[in-house]
Amino acid sequence: MSFEDDGSQKPSIQALKTKPLERSFALARLGAGAGAKIVAHSIANIFRGEIDRDQANREFYRRQAQVLADELGKLKGSVMKAGQMLSLYGQYFLPEEAVTVLSSLQDDTPPVDWRIVAPVLQRALGRHRLRELEIDEQPMAAASLGQVHRAYRRKDGLALCIKIQYPGVADAIESDIRTLSRLLIMTRLTPKGLDLTPVFNEVREMLHREVDYESERHFTETFAERLKDDPRFVVPRVLGEYCSDQVLTTTFEHGHSVRQETVQTLPQARRNRLGHAFLELFLTEFFRWGMVQSDPHFGNYRIRVDEQGEDDRIVLLDFGATRIFGRGFVESYGDIVRGALSRDRDLILRGAKAIGLMQESFPRSVLDAFAQMCELIVEPFNAANDPRTPESLRNAKGEYRWGDSDLPMRVGRVAALNALSIHFRVPPREIVFLHRRLAGVFIMLATLRCELSARDTLLCALEESARSSAE
Template sequence: MDDKKSAKKQNTQNKQLNKIKSSVFSRSLSLAKLTLQAGASIAQHGVTTALKSKESKEETWKQLLQNQALNISSELGELKGSLMKAGQMLSMYGEHFLPPEANQLLKSLQHDSPPLSWEAIEPSLLKNLPAEKRDLLEIEKEALASASMGQVHRARIKATGESIVLKIQYPNVDRAIDSDLRAIRTLLSTLKLLPKDFNMDPIFAEVREMLVQETDYELEAQLTEQFYDRLAGDSRYVVPRVLREFSSPKILATSFERGLRADDTLIQSLPQERRNRLALNFLDLYFKEIFDWGVVQTDPHAGNYRIRIDPQGRDQLVLFDFGATRSYDLNFLTPYRRMVKGSLLNDRELFLQAARDLRFIRDNDDPELQKLFEEFCFETVEPFIEHSDPRNSDGQIDVDGTYDWKNTTLPQRLSKKVFQIIRGFHFRTPPREMIFLDRKTGGVFIFLSVLRAKIRGRDLLLKYTERIS
C-alpha cells in the first residue's frame, strides 16, 4: 500500500460520524435533492450543448456525470445502509451488463465511510442487548471495523477473559431498503443511464432480497453456524463461533479471530509455494460451495477474508460475514455446472444445451450473438485449460500448467467481449441467480490476483466436474 492510500485509510479510520440519517423521510429528502440536481443538470446540458459538435457534447456529458458523482459522494456521509450496499452490489454487476457511465456513478455510492462514534452507536447496543448481558462484557468504544450496514466492536467476556466481537447494525437501515433502491433507480433513470431494452426488474429484485437478508442477523447467525459445521473438520479454514447469549436480531456476537489481509506485507512476503497453497485452498472452498453444497457466500469483499500465518507453514484462511450466503436450486445449478464442464472440456454440445436450459441463448438468436457468448464463457475458464489448448491465446499458462493470476489480461478481455454483446445485440437479462454468483467469481479472481498466485487449477476443477453427467 503506498503512502497516499495508507494516509487516506488512516484518515477514514480516525474520523467518526456523530449521526446518520436513519429515518426514511430524512434519507428520501437527501436522495430527492440529488435527483432534482441531476434533472436540472440534464436540462441545462440540453440547452448549453444544443449547437455544439458531437465530440463537445460527449465531453460535456462526461463532465456532468463526474459532477454528479461528486455530489453523491458529498451527500453520502450521513447515508450509511442499503444505499451504499446496493451501490456496491449493482456496480459489481454493472461491470458486465451496464454502460460504463452508469457503473461509474454506482461506484460513487461506495463512499469510504468512517464508523459512527460510540455516542451514536451505543443507543443501538442498549436497545438490542439486555443490560444483564452487557454487564458481562467489557466493550471497546472504538470500532474495530465499519461497513455500510453496521460496525464491529471488540469486547471481552469478564468471567473468562475471552475476546469476542459484536457486530451492531446501524439504526433503521432495514426500513430504508425499498426507498433507497427506488432512489437509485430514479437517479439512474433521470440521468438516462439505464439501457432502454434491458429489463432491470430481476436485478433490483435480487439486490433487494439480498439486502433484506443481510439485515437479518438471526439468519446470519444460522448461516455462520452452518459454515462452521461444514468446515469443522478441515484445518485449512477458520470460521468464527457464534455466541448466541450475546446475539439478537440486530447484534451478532462471534469469537474474535485474528488474521491478516491478503495484501498485508507479511502475507505478500510469504514464499510463492505458501501463497499458492492458500490460493488453491481458496479455490477449493469456492468449488465446494458451487459443486458440493449449492450454498455460496456471495460477498467477496476483501474485508471478509483474513489469513492466519502458521510457523510450520500450515497457514489458514479465516472466513467472515455470511450474511450474503445464498442457496441455489438444482434447477439452476445442474445446467450451470454443465455449462462450466462444457467450457472446461471444450465440449460445445454440452455447453450449448446447458446455456439453452438457462435461457442465456435461444435457437432464434443471432448466430453472431451465440458465437460471442460461447467465446466469452470458454475464455472465462482460461486459468483451468491445458497448456496445449488452442484457447491459451494470452500465453499465461506455463508448460507445467500453472497460471499467473496476477499478470493476465483476462478481466479486460472478458469486459471487452461483454461490451461487444451489449452494444451489438438485444441481450436479455441473465438469470437473476447469476448476479451474485458472478460477483463471487470476480471476487475469487481478485483474491488470487492479490496473492499473486501461480497455480495449476485444472486438476482441482476436474475433480469436481468429473461427477457431472
C-alpha cells in the same frame, strides 16, 4: 460487512436520517438538483462538436454518479447498500463512469458515532449482559447497514467482534428502494426504456436478507460445522448469548490482509497452497453445497500465517451475503463449464439457455460469441499443453501464472466486439452474484501471484456434482 481493520480513522457520522420521510426528502432534493444540471448540460451540448459532446457526456455521468454516491454515503442504511448493488448490476446498463464512482461505495464508508449505535446494543442484550463485556467504542469496521466493534469478555478475556445494525435501516428498505429507483431516472444514468423492476426486486430481497442477523448467524454456524475438520480454514464461533435480531457476536479471529507484505512475501509454494484452498472452497460451495458466500471483498478473508512452518490458514468472515443455488441451476451451469472445457458449444448453449443466459431467438452470431467467451473464461483450467493458452502465462511446469494474466480484459474485448451487451442486458440474478464471487476468486489468486494448474480440481468438483445429481 468485513471485519477488516485498515487502521484509518474516518470522521464519524453524528446523526442518521432514519425516518422514511426525511430520507425521501434528502433524496428528492438531490433529484431536483440533478434535474437542473441535466437541463444545463443538454443546452450546452447543442453548441458542442461530436467529440466534445462525448467527452462532456462522460464527465457529466461521472459528476452525477459522484453526487449520488456522496449522498448515499451520508444516508447509510439500505439506500447506500442498494447503491453498492447498483455498481454490481450497473456494469450491464450504467455508463462506465457511473459504475466506477458507485463502486467506491464498497470501501469508503465513515462509521457512525457510538452514541447512535449504543442504544441498539443495550436494547438487544440488556444491561446484565453488557456488564459482562468491555467494548471499544471506536468501530474496527463500518459498512452501510451496520458496524463492528472489538470487545472482550471480562471473565476470561475472550476477544470478540460485535456487529451492530444501524437503527431504522430495516424499516426504511421499502421507502429507500422506491426513492432510489425514481432518483436513477431523474439523474438520467439509466438507458431509456430499460425496465429496472427485476433489478430492484432483487436488491430489495437482498437487503431484507442482509438485515436478517438470525439468518447470518445460521450460515456462520453452518460454514463452521462443514469446515470444522478442514485445517486450512478458520470460521469465527458465534456466541449466542450476545446475539439478537440486530446484534451478531462472534469470536475475533486474527489474520493479515492478503495485500500485506507478510502474505505477499511468503514463498511461492505457500501462496500456491493458499490460492488452491481458496479456489477449492468456492468450487465446493457451489457444486457440492449449492451455498455460496457471494461477497468477495478482501476484508472478508484474512490470512493467518504460520510462523513455525507452512500451515497457513484462511480466516473466513461475514456470511451475510450467502446465497442458496438450486440443484437445477448448478447442473445447468455445470453443463456450461463442461462444454467450455471440452469445446462442446452445443453443451455450452444448452446450459446457458436452461438458466436464461441465452435465448433461442438470439442471432447465431451472438450464440457463437457467447460460447467463444465461455471457452476463453476457462483458460486457467486448460490442459498444460493446450496451445490456446498464451505461453507467457505458463511457467516451466506448465502451471498457470494467475498474477500475470490479462484474461478479464480479453474476455471484455470479446464481449464488446460481438455486441453481447445488446442482447445480454441484465442477466439472471443468480449469475450476477455467482460471477461476483468468481471474479473475486480470480482476483485473489492473481493477488497471491499463484502459479498452479487447477484443471484437475475443477474436473473433480464437476464429477462430484454429477454424482450428487444422480443420487
